[in-house]
Amino acid sequence: MTVRRYRSGRIARTPVVIAGAAAGTVGAAIGLSAHFARRVLTPARLPEARTIVRAVDSDADGRGRIWLRGPDAALPGKYSFIFDDGSSHARLGAALEQVVRGRDRLVAREVLAVDRGSLRPGARGRVTGWWYTDPAELGFETRRVGLRLEGGPSWAWIVSPPADRALDGRWAIHVHGRGALPEETLRGVAPFARAGITSLILAYRNDPGAPRGLRGRYGLGLAESRDVDAALAWVREQGATSVTLAGWSMGGTACLIAAARGPQHGLVDGLVLDSPAVDWSGLLDRQARLSRVPTGVARLAGALMQLGIVRGAVPGRRSTDIASLSPERFAAELRVPVLIHASPGDTFVPWEGARRLAELKPESVRLRQGAGEHVKLWNVDPGSWERATETFVRGLTEGERTP
Template identity: 35%
Template sequence: MTAEASAQPLPVPRIRKWPRRAAYAGVAGAAGLAVLLPTGTAGAAWYLAGQVLNVNAARVYPVRVRACADSRVTLTRTPDTARSIPLSFVWATGHARLGAVVTADRATVTREVELVERGSLVAGLRGYTSGYVFEGDPLGARGLPFEEVVVPGELGALPAWLVPPTTAAADDTWIIAVHGRGAPRGEALRALPTLAASGHRTLVVSYRNDADAPPSPDRRFHLGHTEWRDVRAAIDYARSSGARDVILMGWSMGGAAILNLLRHWDHGGFLRAVVLDCPVVDWNATLRMNARQLNVPPVWTWTALQLICRRLGVRAVDLDYRPVAARLDVPTLVYVDHDDRTVAPQPTIDFARSAPDRISLVETREAGHCRGWNLDPAAYEHRLTTFLQSV
């Protein structure tokens, strides 16, 4: 009997009207942990565990367009819409890039609209904000030539973008770019021009349960505990295509997948460096943080963690990657934002400070999850460029 079959499910809760805070937390970023929880129900723990692992969770559109005219849009005020940083606004049939905040009051925020890339932006629409900003492929979004390639994975073909460098000649170091939980490959588009300018080829990968990749047998996220095998497959593809070594870059759960890989892989000198952007270093702390934001009783959070461990066949200690810092033997660059409300930042800070000789930590505030680039693109790109040149 599997661990999942042996677990006794708690009663599935009757869905009640969700608190507004829960809705906002649930769309904090597809790269992060989406938690939609009907609090105060007997099955809260079961429901919470399911939301963490559920690949097909329903998309929530908590932000409403109040008005739109003269290249400006007025939106419901949320912590995200009030941040005067580059963001995108996404609705069921469209995508727009948002510019600076123009005015704000207690209920609404008016922002510049830089570009409507798809669909029609009109009053009454409901959508969500995203930090990815860009939509599409490297050529259409960032003017970068690329090749569609297929990485052979253990579950089947894994589509990927192979982006050549924009410098005169490519070297034989490859960058493997790994997006976060539920995010598209487009998460890498913000950093892709900087990566291409480094002189390295960049392989922007997909992994199991992505929309264009094979599903896992149980059709659940494994929080990096199986997804790392698809990252390893990408490394093998790079090696077979002539790479001498690789640099791994991961956002959010993509970072967790890389940290899991490092638990299992004796790279033998094939790993040159690592870059992590708001990685999930401790799922235990992240789930507890999200639960506190939604006023979930600690007993239900603890129970949800036990259920997650049983479904994945791991121990709670396996969800904490801070000990991996001791295994890192290559230069590592880590971005963290102290105001991340999707992934707990303190474990990432602990991780970096435990090995200051190998891990460089870039700390920001008021950006949110995986939005260091959005907060200050020039500073983010300068630090990334400097690091890549140093390794």
């Protein structure tokens, strides 16, 4: 390569130099996008623990309270606080007081119960919408069963309705979201039990006690829907004649796929979805903004997954078919009624995907607009959430094919 110097001493950039710089820029963009794509597909080794206990005391009425600093500390509603690397659990009521000290915002919440562990200053954990940690807390008969998924043996909880309400052949399958565990879905089980429906709470690939996903990755609902298919086949063997799928976040994606195009779709009579990931292209854009990277990085990451350049987690396929995870595709394929709980205030999964699906299928998709953060609508107003869900599933039981 040769270079020319101007009289000023500057190096004149030849086409070779310019091309090399451009290639370096493109290579950097591809590398960043590939990293972003792999992060979306890969489960975190440990859940985040960015909320810290600053103090534990009592308010003027003698109620126990905890002072927290960190994400979601001030959210309205009632929540679980999971701390000590997941080994400890407390239930927190409403936010009682907020104090700003320098850069810190401390929030006091009522302590309703400490189920495991000991709340103390310095403890780290996360505020989550789970609330229940064991199905027995719901007050219904429960048991744990084994079932086989595509990658090997797994397990599930069965929650049975009261014997005098149980409906023959009516089941529901509850599917948690990305980075969560089956416990996440327990909030949504009671309305099904009151309606006489038997519930299966599924542990799918990458959950503790379940098979490892292909390459240890998630499939954005595409791989996980195969586990929903396996659960549908299992409940059919137990005598199920119709099954309602209840999905949270990415679990909602898996349920949509199973109901729209899965091998057991004929068994599905309806869907109940909370904060579902309906539009993965829009979701990747949102995640890019949250990560403070250009949205172009997210779109290139989607292309790399779509082309299989970044390998996905669906057995037998290199690619992750993000193009099929859109409101338009789901609207064209769905043939059953759908109830969606979603919030415009969801900062993690854009609610526009759910709204678009409801606009495209007004005859069969009902969008219930709630208030709250991602998969935390029940926590803000559990009564309304459960009433809407119970009314919907009772309508399915009575043969109403539209909400």
